Amino acid sequence: MDGIIGLLPCTLAILAVTVGVDRLRWSKADSFPQLDAIPSVGPSGHLSSYYGAARFILHAKSMIQEGYDQYKDGFFKVPMMNRWVVVITGPRLLEELRKIPDERLSFDHAMRDLLQVKYTFGLEAQEHPYHVQVIRDHLKRNLSELFPSVFEEIRLSLNDVIPLQEKNGWVKVGAYSAAMKVTCRTSNRIFVGLPICQSAEFEELQSKFALQVMTRASLMNLFPTLLHPLIGRLLTNTPSSLRRCMALLKPIVDERLRNEELLGKNWPGKPRDVISWLIDVSSPEDRNVRSIALRILVLNFASLHTSAQSFAHALFNLAAYPQYQEPLREEVRDVIDKQGWSKESMSQLPKMDSFLKESQRVSSTSLMPVVRKAMEDIIFSDGTKIPTGTHVAVASGPMHFDSRYYPNADEFDPFRFCPTRKEVSTKYSTNLTQLSFGQGKRACPGRFFASTMMTTMMAYLVLNYDMKLENDGVRPPDEWFLMNCSPNRTAEILFRRRPMC
Ligand code: HEM
Ligand SMILES: *[C@@H]1O[C@H](CO)[C@@H](O)[C@H](O)[C@H]1NC(C)=O
Ligand SMILES: *[C@@H]1O[C@H](CO)[C@@H](O)[C@H](O)[C@H]1NC(C)=O
């Protein structure tokens, strides 16, 4: 992120030159449809809105909150450097949005703009999204059987990132990088299997690529659309990442294709992992190393930072409120004593489940996880018209702190989602909490895997460690960039191994 912030002066200088050009397009072009009827946050003049867009880079949270407080259960718009985003602010409108089919309010086209898909991944992964089917169907259905490998990788990688300390002393661990390492190894145990999931080179490739896509796309979005073809070509690193990923995966993919040819589709000893399933469902033109490697990059992009940030947030919350470690530990110990480690036992931890949900509520990684693009004019029931080409987002961040949906919304109340606590769940609270994984048909297909992975990591940690924060237990401040909220990337958490019991 420092890189991006360092580039800001340069960006602003180029903007000064291009704003003039862009203004001409302001009223006509696809990115700037007429939205006068929808109130804005910040100045809305042709030039002054650029000031709002610049503010949004580091102050998105307060700007979205401002619009939310002013236009409850309605709409407002916020300026980005290259477009307006219309934000909806209540569950009633969210329900309406959910029912509008993807052809009219498109997830893919919103991603094309936000992630600059054309320049980052290339459009082919969106045009042949067979990896989504693999996560949605195969992974979800095989999770119970895969659980032992998932658990083994979690155990091994956590033992690697938390070094043993003599005499049961405390040991400091960078929470964000630990979360990144463990989620990368664990999800890739399922994506590509042993031994590649444990390769340091593979891990570095995946975590760097995911971050680069984010930073490059965000950077591109600071520039007017007019300049994208130019900047896009300068910034992309996809060809080199793809080549490295292909080199690492080639031996496996080749071997599996060969085995299938020789021994048939269900050859004996065929591994159960995402690579096998990708080969199974791909059409003939996608049955090659290049296509499979691209899908592995895309899946890592979708899963790594989301899971690592959510998990690091949860770790900071658990270390910041150490009094909840013992109740969670008791719950885990109870279930493990009776049933051992399995996907089923991990789904019988209502306190842990509630703790992770509460952590996602108060420390969402995204202010507006749901974004869609209007492919035609959309008219909501209150008459609000969203013109073709406009991005529509949901203000889930402020809704998570609205006391109409969550009593004592400002309080971190880890067990508020326990089924025994009937008093807290309002009509909407469960749906709103799930917003972190998106909405409707395009909601995150990896959410079941992500939940199982995070529950298991946390269960293993509470059982085996005590945790606390440095600096008298004060949680380090989060780092905001546009709509993304990351926990502090360098802050450490102290771990102490608990005596074996
Ligand atoms: C805590 C972790 C995660 C969070 C918060 C998260 C969040 C999201 C969100 C908000 C979306 C967009 C949904 C929408 O707009 O309605 C999404 C899409 C997606 N996620 Fe996740 N995700 C997580 C983990 C994962 C994992 C582990 C995987 C893979 C195993 C994954 C794979 C995907 C894919 C492939 C899509 C695109 C779906 C499509 O094209 O229809 N995610 N995720
Ligand atoms: C694993 O996934 C495959 C493909 O979706 C499916 O045929 C198989 O039945 C699944 N295994 C189990 C135990 O559900
Ligand atoms: C919650 O979401 C489900 C589907 O995801 C929907 O059927 C239900 O109506 C929603 N409930 C509320 C109160 O909006």
Ligand SMILES: *[C@@H]1O[C@H](CO)[C@@H](O)[C@H](O)[C@H]1NC(C)=O
């Ligand atoms: C992150 O935490 C470290 C160590 O606690 C601290 O030195 C640093 O200033 C923090 N960074 C931010 C952006 O708050």
